[in-house]
Amino acid sequence: MTRTVAEHLRIVSAALPTAAGLGAEEIDVRSALHRITASDVVSPVDLPVFRNSQMDGFAVRAADVASVPVRMPVYGIVAAGDAPRDLPDGTTIKIMTGAPVPNGADCIVPVEDTVLGGATVTINRGRSAGDFVREPGSDVRLGELLVPAGQKLGIQHIAALAAAGIRTVRVRRRVHAAVITTGAELVPAGTPLGPGQIFDSNSTALATGILTNEAEVIAVKHCVDDPRQFLAMLRSVIKRVDVVFTSGGVSMGDFEVVREALTPLGGWFDHVGMQPGGPQGLTILDGVPVISFPGNPVSTLISFQIFARPALRALAGLPPVESETATLCSDVVSPRDKRQYLRGRMTDAGVEVVSGPGSHLIAAMARADVLIEIPAEVTGLKAGSGVQVWPL
Known part of the structure; x- marks a missing residue:
């Protein structure tokens, strides 16, 4: 009996694994853009890690600059990457942005509020304790949530993870998919066409569709119209993937290699009430769904968009495509x-x-x-x- 589009979409979506069934993997943070975190990530350090200066300027005690202008001796300089220093009473230390605030200093006077003259500096504006000082943990504290589970990692999340010294992150494993196109008439692009031959566009289109929806393409293969060869090819990839997409060989005529190979193994092949893309197939082989589309290029592409795209996007944590x-x-x-x-x-x-x-x-x-x-x-x-x- 002919299925409706909604019925076939529901059946295909139910055949794919759930997000929980995909499991998780630990990957390098530098490769984690757009991946989905599998668990909460907590900070292993305070951020900032130490008291540091927000500005280029002079580290002082607020009490020493309560009345301005005031002229003070400059007791050296501290740059980013230096070890903390002690600030002698009645002096100031020149400091660069990101450098550790000297022990004894409690605020920073920005360089634009000063006039440097040799070994002394004139402070023209007073500051309160804490001004332009970044305190440890003021961004995030050790053990606090940095990135929650289920977060699609953008550049801002990658930056936060890297800033906390995190090298690897546990993410949801992506769907692993294979593509098998069928048809003796198909040849790869770049191959001279013989009589009755056409270029195989479906392999490229399906692989691109899989990647676009943030799944991984494990194998792309082509089979001539031989059911035994097709089944051997299918079994060679099925142990490595979560889903297989095929194109061609699903109608009711002769040389319908996919239907001939998979119907005896419990595959469903019939029509869905749509145009283009009426002939469709679905088989569960060794627990892996084999989703079979018709072979005409537009039919293949539209079938993928209607039946595969929604489920792949859901598994990838992507928002659904809305009409x-x-x-x-x-x-x-x-x-x-x-x-x-x-x-x-x-x-x-x-x-x-x-x-x-x-x-x-x-x-x-x-x-x-x-x-x-x-x-x-x-x-x-x-x-x-x-x-x-x-x-x-």
């Missing part, structure tokens, strides 16, 4: 009982259809930035009608 309402720029027709996904481009006037419905029109799809969704019960819409569009 929005747009106004049609022209009339459209649609087959009864099939949810149609037309390729569209957003303009100031609304959304315009950029190609026909053919599932082979991949070059025309390159002009699209949205999919226009026409519900299954609708057979036509006039220009000016509102439609749901999904960003590509």
